[in-house]
Amino acid sequence: MTALSGTIPVFASLEGAPIALKAWILGMLENMGMPEPFLMLVSIQLSILGFFSVFLLLFVLASWFERKILARIQNRRGPNRVGPAGLLQPIADGIKMLTKEDIVPVAADKVLHACAPVLIILPAFLAMAILPYGKNMTPVELEVGILLFFAVSTATELAVFMAGWASLNKFSMLGAMRAVAQILSYELPLILAATSVVMITGSLSLTAMVEAQGGYLLGILPNWHVFTPWGFAAFAMFFISALAESNRTPFDLPEGESELVAGHMTEYSGFKYALFFISEYLGLYVVCGFAVALFLGGWQAPLPFLTFIPSWIWFFAKILCLVFVAMWIRGTFPRVRVDHLMNFAWKFVIPLGVMVLVSAAVWHLAGRGPLGWILSLPPLLIPYWLMARAYGRNYDAGGRVYRFAE
Amino acid sequence: MNPPSETGSPSPNPAESPRYRTAGYDSDAQLLEVSLGPQHPSTHGVFRMNVALDGEDVVKLKPVFGYLHRNHEQIAEQVSYLGSMPYTDRLDYFCSLSNNWAYAAAVEKLAGIDVPERAEYIRVITSELTRLVNHTSFLGFMLSDMGAWGTVLMYAFREREKILDLFESLTGSRMMGNYMRFGGCRCDLPPGWLEQARKVVDGYPAFLDEMESLIATNEIVISRTQRIGRLPADKAVNGSMTGPCLRASGVNYDIRKVDRYGIYDRFEFRVPLGDHGDCYDRLMIRFLEMRETLKILRPALRDIPEGPVMDPKARQRNLRPPEGEAYARVEAPKGELGFYLISDASDKPYRYRVRPPSLINLTLLEDLCLGEKIADVMVILGTIDIVLGEVDR
Numbered sequence: 166m167t168a169l170s171g172t173i174p175v176f177a178s179l180e181g182a183p184i185a186l187k188a189w190i191l192g193m194l195e196n197m198g199m200p201e202p203f204l205m206l207v208s209i210q211l212s213i214l215g216f217f218s219v220f221l222l223l224f225v226l227a228s229w230f231e232r233k234i235l236a237r238i239q240n241r242r243g244p245n246r247v248g249p250a251g252l253l254q255p256i257a258d259g260i261k262m263l264t265k266e267d268i269v270p271v272a273a274d275k276v277l278h279a280c281a282p283v284l285i286i287l288p289a290f291l292a293m294a295i296l297p298y299g300k301n302m303t304p305v306e307l308e309v310g311i312l313l314f315f316a317v318s319t320a321t322e323l324a325v326f327m328a329g330w331a332s333l334n335k336f337s338m339l340g341a342m343r344a345v346a347q348i349l350s351y352e353l354p355l356i357l358a359a360t361s362v363v364m365i366t367g368s369l370s371l372t373a374m375v376e377a378q379g380g381y382l383l384g385i386l387p388n389w390h391v392f393t394p395w396g397f398a399a400f401a402m403f404f405i406s407a408l409a410e411s412n413r414t415p416f417d418l419p420e421g422e423s424e425l426v427a428g429h430m431t432e433y434s435g436f437k438y439a440l441f442f443i444s445e446y447l448g449l450y451v452v453c454g455f456a457v458a459l460f461l462g463g464w465q466a467p468l469p470f471l472t473f474i475p476s477w478i479w480f481f482a483k484i485l486c487l488v489f490v491a492m493w494i495r496g497t498f499p500r501v502r503v504d505h506l507m508n509f510a511w512k513f514v515i516p517l518g519v520m521v522l523v524s525a526a527v528w529h530l531a532g533r534g535p536l537g538w539i540l541s542l543p544p545l546l547i548p549y550w551l552m553a554r555a556y557g558r559n560y561d562a563g564g565r566v567y568r569f570a571e
Numbered sequence: 572m573n574p575p576s577e578t579g580s581p582s583p584n585p586a587e588s589p590r591y592r593t594a595g596y597d598s599d600a601q602l603l604e605v606s607l608g609p610q611h612p613s614t615h616g617v618f619r620m621n622v623a624l625d626g627e628d629v630v631k632l633k634p635v636f637g638y639l640h641r642n643h644e645q646i647a648e649q650v651s652y653l654g655s656m657p658y659t660d661r662l663d664y665f666c667s668l669s670n671n672w673a674y675a676a677a678v679e680k681l682a683g684i685d686v687p688e689r690a691e692y693i694r695v696i697t698s699e700l701t702r703l704v705n706h707t708s709f710l711g712f713m714l715s716d717m718g719a720w721g722t723v724l725m726y727a728f729r730e731r732e733k734i735l736d737l738f739e740s741l742t743g744s745r746m747m748g749n750y751m752r753f754g755g756c757r758c759d760l761p762p763g764w765l766e767q768a769r770k771v772v773d774g775y776p777a778f779l780d781e782m783e784s785l786i787a788t789n790e791i792v793i794s795r796t797q798r799i800g801r802l803p804a805d806k807a808v809n810g811s812m813t814g815p816c817l818r819a820s821g822v823n824y825d826i827r828k829v830d831r832y833g834i835y836d837r838f839e840f841r842v843p844l845g846d847h848g849d850c851y852d853r854l855m856i857r858f859l860e861m862r863e864t865l866k867i868l869r870p871a872l873r874d875i876p877e878g879p880v881m882d883p884k885a886r887q888r889n890l891r892p893p894e895g896e897a898y899a900r901v902e903a904p905k906g907e908l909g910f911y912l913i914s915d916a917s918d919k920p921y922r923y924r925v926r927p928p929s930l931i932n933l934t935l936l937e938d939l940c941l942g943e944k945i946a947d948v949m950v951i952l953g954t955i956d957i958v959l960g961e962v963d964r
Contacts, residue, residue, distance in 0.1 A: 239725035335605045339624075339945070414720060415791055418946075426612060499791045500718025502946050503627055560797050564787055565851070567859055569841035570823040 183302065183477065187211050212304045216293050223481075224446045225255040231492050238496035265435035270333060273432065277331035282433065282440035285324035288317045289447035296454045297372045299464045299477030310371040311359055314455055315352070318410060321448065322348040325419065325429050328441075332432035340428025343503055344412065344419035350510040351409035351416075357518030358403035361395055361525040362459045371455075375463030385469065389462035393533075394541045395524040398549075400460040402514055402521065404487070407452035409506070411445060414495040418503050453487035454480075461487075513552055520548045602630065605945075609638045613716045613949045616959030620936075620948065627944045632937045636930075639963035647923040652678055652753070652890045655923065660747040662927065663961040665705045668738070669698040669903045671751035676832065677899035677910035678753045682892035684885045690755035691834045692875040696768065697741070697750065698901070699864045699871070703775065704734050705904035705956075706815075706857040710782060713854065713953035717795055723785065730778045733771045740764060754885025765872055772868045775861070783858055796850035800939040800951035803848060810935040814906025814928050816955055819856045820848035826902040837874075838867045850947075853954040891918050905929055905956055925964060929957040 191208055199207070229244065229252060236243025244251030269278055295310040297303045307313055322345050329341020363369060366377040380388045390396035409416040420428035430441050457463060461483050464476035501509070524541040531537040608619030617638035623631035643662070647655035659674045660667035672694050679686065686694075711727030735745040740761050742750040750757050786792055802812070807820040817824055825842045827835040843859035845852030892914040900909035906928025913922035932955050939951045 235720065235722075239722050240729055241725060335603060339603075339605070339627075414718065417718065495720060496722050498719065499714055499789070499795065500946075501791055502795055502944055504944065505794050560793050561851075565846070565855065567852075567855065568821075568844045568846070569859075570825075570828075570844055571841055 182475070183215065183299075187215075216298070216304060217290070220290075220293060220447060220450060221443075223450060224443055225259075227446050227450070227488060228255045228258070228442075230489075231495075234489065234492045235496045238493070259439070262436055262439040267435040267437060268432075270432050272333045274331040274333070277327050278432075279437070281324050281328035281331060281429075282437040282444075284327065285321055286440050286444040286447065288320045288324075289444055289451050291317045292451045293447075293454075295371060296451070297375050297458055297463055298480050299475065302464075302477055303372050306372065307370065309369045311363065311369050311374075311455075311459075314451075315356055315359075318448075318452075319348070319352060321410075321444075328433070329429040332429070334432050336425045336427070336431045337429050340419045340425045340431070343425075344429060346503070347409055347412075347416065347418060347506060350507055351406040351514075354402050354510065354514040354518045355406040355410060357515065357521065358399040358406065359455075359459060361399045361521050362390060364522065364525050365390070365395075365529060371458050371463075375458055375465065378462040379465050381469050387462055387465060387467050389460065389465070391460040391462075393528060394538060394545055395521050395528050396460055398517065398524065398545050399521045400456065402518055403456050403460065404490075405514065406510075407449075407456060408491060408494065409510070411448040411452055413449060413491050415498040415501050416506060417500060418506060449488060449491060450484060453484045453491070456487055457483040513556060516552065517545075517548060520544050601625075607948070608635075614952070615712070615957055618957070618959055618962070620952075622945065622948065624945055627946070629940050629943055629945060629948060632940045632948065634933060634936050636933070636959070636962050639959045641964060643964040644923050644925060648920055651888070651918050652892070652920065653887050655920075656751070657747070657749045660749055661960055662925065662964060663903065663905060663908075663929065663958045664746055665708060665958055666698075666701045666904050667746060667748040668701045668742075668750060669901055670908065671748055672698050672833075673899060673901040673903065673908045674910050675751040675753055676901065677897050677912050678890070678892070680899050681895060681897035681912050681914055682753065682890060684754040685882050686755055687879050687882055688834075688876055689759075689878040690880045690882075692871055693756050693760065693880060694751065695833055695835065695838075696868060696871050696875070697738075697748070698903075699867050700734050700737065700768070702864050702904040703861055704731050706861050707731050709857055709953075709956050710786065710854070713950070713956075714786065714792070716949045716953040717792065723782070726778075726782065726785075730775070733774075737764065737768055737771060740767075752881065752885070752887055753890065754882035756880045759880045765875065768868075769872050772865055772872065775865055779858060779861055787855065787858070792854075793851065795947075795950055796854055796954075798847070799850045799943060799947050800954065801847065801849045802935065802939055806935070806938060807848065810931075810938070812906070812932050812935055814903070814932065815856045815860060816853055816906070816932055818842060819845035819852040821846055826900055826907055830900070832899075832901065835867075838870060840864075840866045850950055850954045889918055891916055896922075900926070903928055905958070905961070906932055925961075927961040927964065929955075929959075929961040930964075933957050933962060 187208070190211060191204060194207060195204060232254070233243040233251070244254040247253040247257045269275055292314050294305040295303065295307050295313055325344040325348075326341045329337040329339075329344070332338075362374055366374045368374065368377075378387070378389045382388055382392075386392065391400045408414075412419050418428075419425075420430060425431070430438060433441060457480060464480040466474060466476075466479055524544045527544060528537040528541040531540045603624045605622050605624060606619060607622055608614040609617040611619075614620070619635040619638065621631075621633040621635060622629055641661075643655075643658055647658060656671065656674060659670040662670050678684070707727045707730050708724075711721075711724030714723035715721055738748060739745045741764060742748040742757075802816070802820045804820045804822050807817050808822060812820075813824065813826075821844050823842060823844055826832070827840075828842060840863045843856050843863065845856050894914055894916045896911070896913045898909055898911045900907050902908075907926065908928055909926035911922070911924040911926065912920045915921040936952065936955065939955075940948050943951065
């Protein structure tokens with residue numbers, strides 16, 4: 166807390182507000198004579214309830230936000246009928262989803278078909294437990310947080326494949342096969358990008374990673390990983406792979422609507438479909454949350470005189486910025502093809518990921534200063550330039566010249 | 572898991588078809604037969620493709636159409652000559668005015684009717700505007716097929732609306748013009764129409780520049796279209812492909828230049844030709860064609876003379892052309908649109924036949940798609956640019 170927070174007491178009290186609220190409820194229950202073991206349970210439940218409700222609210226907002234943003238990108242107005250500026254549109258959608266008939270194909274494997282949507286939403290919630298939302302606000306403090314994230318996020322592909330297989334629909338099956346191939350190949354660059362951070366901070370705990378990014382260079386520049394050569398490359402890799410992991414445009418091949426109708430979700434309707442939809446957004450929030458924690462300084466304020474704003478507000482603001490970028494990309498780019506996606510992962514991103522590790526090591530050995538800047542750039546830029554050239558050689562990237570007949 | 576084969580091929584296993592074997596695939600491979608359509612997000616209507624897939628590769632593709640068959644040609648033989656004019660709007664519903672022109676030209680040829688000069692100018696202006704409408708929405712639909720979530724489509728529709736407004740004030744309808752008549756046009760231009768049209772035409776280059784900068788150098792678009800669905804010139808000619816798709820393969824064949832019908836010989840314009848014949852060329856040829864179309868529209872809107880829009884001697888109702896036959900064709904936005912009529916001197920055509928560019932271009936679909944990925948099928952189908960109203964009639 167700087168001197169400023171003293172002058173604005175609202176912010177100072179907001180900083181610990183979520184924790185204070187929990188302590189107040191627990192204290193009230195203790196006064197009412199609730200036994201100790203129950204208090205433990207209630208404490209856990211309160212944390213779970215907290216981030217469940219926050220994220221579900223964020224999901225509701227995101228679906229409105231996304232439609233509005235896409236509409237602005239596309240010269241439209243977007244939802245503006247239900248509630249002020251269409252804000253209640255997600256609620257109307259929710260009612261629609263809940264009242265729709267739940268159709269299960271006759272030939273489908275009914276148990277798996279029902280399990281898949283439930284299973285797909287679990288990993289996102291599990292991964293949420295270890296995110297550092299603010300100062301002293303990590304629901305589950307794990308020494309190996311980042312490992313849990315990778316273990317859990319891989320589990321989504323199981324649910325996706327389950328959905329595709331159980332639907333007994335060819336579009337679902339093709340979509341599920343694509344999804345598994347895609348998630349498997351983008352898991353690697355995701356891990357490589359995160360490994361560079363682990364190398365630099367020397368810890369697998371997300372809280373330690375965020376704390377390592379505290380402080381300001383020259384008193385003004387935030388000491389975030391993204392502002393280092395290796396960190397920037399790793400962040401770009403992480404974000405691209407995160408888009409692929411959460412099936413966002415331009416990597417939305419598994420549900421590539423122009424060829425596969427809706428991929429693994431083709432045979433789902435009603436609330437089961439809504440669960441897929443929710444899990445997609447929650448997944449996006451989670452990977453963006455990890456990107457923020459790893460590279461964008463987590464809950465640290467971007468400028469030293471802004472530290473009076475509570476840390477958790479910074480965390481969510483940064484997540485929303487990244488989510489906005491993902492929506493922006495969705496409104497702008499066409500979809501890549503499945504083999505291009507694989508080529509890109511295995512022949513471009515993963516080799517570059519290895520070079521990021523080299524660069525991070527050089528950065529560390531050169532003393533993390535100006536010398537590090539000079540020495541850690543070549544191992545990144547030279548392979549990048551070489552690979553980009555080899556990649557572009559297959560295409561007439563500069564456009565073509567056309568003949569004209571009179 | 573596989574439902575019974577619905578391709579109607581004599582051998583149930585598509586791996587045994589000769590085409591499949593020549594494609595160099597192992598006939599032991601397990602194939603997945605997928606029926607894309609008739610209700611599918613990107614088949615542009617009720618069109619169906621039976622595709623056999625080896626993984627993601629297309630080894631066999633059979634287009635199935637006829638879901639939108641409306642018996643257009645038979646109906647036209649049961650009604651008067653004028654009676655089928657509104658039906659021609661519904662062939663290619665993006666380009667109703669060039670359809671009108673092709674049919675009117677066929678009847679005029681059959682009955683020997685002249686067209687006044689002002690009407691000729693109006694015909695050129697409207698059908699070139701139609702070309703802008705068609706190619707603009709083509710870009711939008713194609714990028715949506717590629718997964719661009721409608722952004723390009725919305726940009727394209729913003730521009731298309733301006734031209735549709737022009738059509739509305741001229742013909743009374745935004746899409747179904749029903750405007751041309753034998754020996755001219757139904758009514759004269761409304762006051763101020765030319766001004767408005769000039770404004771639209773003058774604003775178009777800026778839009779085209781914007782679209783081209785968005786699309787032509789986008790890495791994903793390039794990787795999705797270049798070297799995909801290549802059509803060699805000889806194959807295109809043998810398949811009697813016409814229109815922008817043929818010219819993208821490098822064949823210089825534009826009926827506006829070949830026949831010089833109407834008053835097209837008065838305008839300076841060039842025919843853009845592609846060298847590769849792939850999806851990227853088919854995409855870019857449309858851009859270049861729109862720029863050339865603007866070169867026709869500007870002088871046409873400037874030079875249009877005053878005068879009648881209808882030949883006073885021409886009859887619309889109870890038209891009984893002398894016995895004989897006539898074939899008239901125009902360069903519709905999608906290719907050669909021709910109408911073939913036989914008259915037995917009665918008030919109805921004895922035989923009425925449409926040569927639809929969409930249908931004939933579509934017959935080459937399998938040749939274009941073999942060996943490509945399933946995702947490319949949609950892009951290739953998009954670049955052929957079909958309208959099911961015209962394919963099925």
